[in-house]
Amino acid sequence: MAKFPTFPTLYDDCKTLSISDLKRWNYLNPNQYKSGVIKWSSNGNETSSISVVVNTKNENPFLELNYKYGDESRCYKVILVTTLSNLGKGKVWYFLCPITKKRCHKLYLVGGYFLHRNAFNGCMYDSQIxxxxxxxxxxxxxxxxxxxxxxxxxxxxxxxxxxxxxxxxxxxxxxxxxxxxxxxxxxxxxxxxxx
Incomplete structure (x- = not known):
């Protein structure tokens, strides 16, 4: 008997938040409180947006996310942590996943929350399928x-x-x-x- 296809969620198709983007958009400057809107688009049309607040003034820096998923409003914080660069030049920023407590440079939106990729079951990269x-x-x-x-x-x-x-x-x-x-x-x- 043939196996039924599973059609896993692909990380490649998910919306993401990355440390490199936040740095490029000047959200991770030291001792700053900055808010803004991050937008995703496809073929020039805006598909979704999210309000963000980044506080690096605080002893415990954080990223606050505020958005709608379906009809449901979501608002939660993701802790930001730093480590010293192995090159001895400044700090390296990471997200601290609210579920797995793992440090990461990228958070994926699956099931309505931006989390580390290990927080999801059954998700794969395009190359894996x-x-x-x-x-x-x-x-x-x-x-x-x-x-x-x-x-x-x-x-x-x-x-x-x-x-x-x-x-x-x-x-x-x-x-x-x-x-x-x-x-x-x-x-x-x-x-x-x-x-």
Whole structure:
């Protein structure tokens, strides 16, 4: 008898809050109380928004979330914690998940709450549900379809190509992926769609 499909919730499709976004939007500056609205959009249309308050003045910094999920209003705090950078330059910010108590850089909205990914059962990443055939195709042709993003990363502001006179691992990995993508010809890609 065939197995019934489960159609898991995909982390890739979930709305997220990340420390890097909060830093970029200047919410994590020291000794500040800042409020604002974070919006998500799809194809240029706003799909949802959330009111946030970040308090780093407090001894126990926090992020307060206020939004509607369906017809229900949600308002709760997520503790923010810091550790000293292993490079000795400042602090590294983390969310402290209200359920798992784990530190994380990203919170996912599943079931109405922004939590650490381990707080949810049955959720997966898109790459985990791909068939073996799809994974093999991605290995062979994936870089070809992602070449624009690879170049974008390579020429991103503040991207370090070298460290102490040697090429960085990240730089070498990007170069390898770009070279692999450029080796593919248009005929190789056409064969993919017309076997």
């Amino acid at each position: 791909k068939s073996k055939k799809d994974r093999n195709m991605d290995k062979i042709f994936g870089a070809y379809f992602r070449i624009d993003k690879l170049y974008e990363q390579l020429y991103k502001k503040h991207f370090k190509k070298t460290y102490a006179g040697k090429p960085t691992k990240r730089y070498l990995k990007l170069i390898k992926q770009i070279q692999k993508a450029e080796r593919l010809t248009l005929n190789d890609v056409k064969k993919l769609f017309n076997p």
